[in-house]
Structure formats: structure tokens, C-alpha cells
Amino acid sequence: MHRVHTQTDSPCGTLTLVATDGLLSGLYLPRHRHRPPEETFGARDERPFGAALDQLGAYFAGELTTFDVPLHQEGTSFQRTVWDALVAIPYGETRSYGQLAAALGKPGASRAVGLANGRNPVSIIVPCHRVVGANGSLTGYAGGVETKKALLAFERGRTRTPGSGSLGEDTLFALS
Known part of the structure; x- marks a missing residue:
């Protein structure tokens, strides 16, 4: 698995976005309780996050109510x-x-x-x-x-x- 991350400012504070194999796999708030260690986020690279960043911007501008970003969620x-x-x-x-x-x-x-x-x-x-x-x-x-x-x-x-x-x-x- 190839992971990369980026950060973006938001009204909630600095958000950390993580992608696994090009798909969004994490969006962590500043004081996120179950935030994984930063060394697991991979290198900083904004390329896979264009759609997520655009949609988050539209959400916080009050222009978007439903997200359609492809996800890679690891869990049971x-x-x-x-x-x-x-x-x-x-x-x-x-x-x-x-x-x-x-x-x-x-x-x-x-x-x-x-x-x-x-x-x-x-x-x-x-x-x-x-x-x-x-x-x-x-x-x-x-x-x-x-x-x-x-x-x-x-x-x-x-x-x-x-x-x-x-x-x-x-x-x-x-x-x-």
C-alpha cells in the first residue's frame, strides 16, 4: 500500500488528509482521538486530494451537502x-x-x-x-x-x- 498525505486549513482547524493507493483513507481533525501516528501517513503529496479538497471547500462554503469522494476505508x-x-x-x-x-x-x-x-x-x-x-x-x-x-x-x-x-x-x- 502506498500512502501519502496533505494538510488543509478549515474552519475546524488544520485537517490532515491521507490517501492509500490514491483513494482517501483518512481525514483527521486537529485533536482527533484515534488519529494514527503521523509516520504512517506517508510523504506529503497533494496530487491525490484535488476532489476531496474541492468538496471540503464547497461544504464549508455551504454549497455542498453530499460528498462523492472515492474512499478506501480499512476496518472490520x-x-x-x-x-x-x-x-x-x-x-x-x-x-x-x-x-x-x-x-x-x-x-x-x-x-x-x-x-x-x-x-x-x-x-x-x-x-x-x-x-x-x-x-x-x-x-x-x-x-x-x-x-x-x-x-x-x-x-x-x-x-x-x-x-x-x-x-x-x-x-x-x-x-x-
Whole structure:
């Protein structure tokens, strides 16, 4: 496997994108909880990331609601099934871990769904931020709960356009 990476600024901070054999295999936020060691990212090379960078720019400009970047996601069969289900959650909406488990035909597996969700290697594009607790609470997020809160608020249109400032707590967090 041949891996390369690049970095780009975003309203969420500097994002690290990783490609494996030319396909996006990682999108890591600055404080990503399950971020692999940087030495596994390969050399810096922007060439395989044109579509991902363009689509992220359009997303943060409020012009894109669905990504179609080809992915190479490494994980167990169950994890990949959960990650595929995340992509089906519409922009601006949320699902609970239990709802996601039920949709996968495994209604008792909400905890396993949560663990798989937390291991999603392609944040934002595979929208794990759209999964919440059963009561709507903003439970953990690999990039931090404040970032999750900001992304949900942005998608719901309750915040300034991310390009107009940071997605930090100083510019938003008016979830009501």
C-alpha cells in the first residue's frame, strides 16, 4: 500500500488528509482521538486530494451537502457497514446510535455502533458527527464535542458561514 498525505486549513482547524493507493483513507481533525501516528501517513503529496479538497471547500462554503469522494476505508466488516450507514444520514439531520443499530438490523447493538462510529477514519465526509445519544445529547466525537456541536449547528444553518470565522466556540454554538 502506498500512502501519502496533505494538510488543509478549515474552519475546524488544520485537517490532515491521507490517501492509500490514491483513494482517501483518512481525514483527521486537529485533536482527533484515534488519529494514527503521523509516520504512517506517508510523504506529503497533494496530487491525490484535488476532489476531496474541492468538496471540503464547497461544504464549508455551504454549497455542498453530499460528498462523492472515492474512499478506501480499512476496518472490520461491521465497522464498514456502520460507516456506510453514516453516509446515508441526510445533511442537517441526526440519528441516535440506537436508530442506526436498528437500521442495520441489529437493534441491540447501539454500543457496538457507537464504537464503530468512533473509529471512523474519514471525519466530515463520512458524517459521524450526525450521530447523537438516544435523548439527542451530543455524546463523544473523535474530533471533540465542541467540533461536533459546531458542525451540526453549521449544517442546521444556525451559525455563521464557516468561511466567515472559526468553528470555535467564539463564533457559534447556538443550538436551540
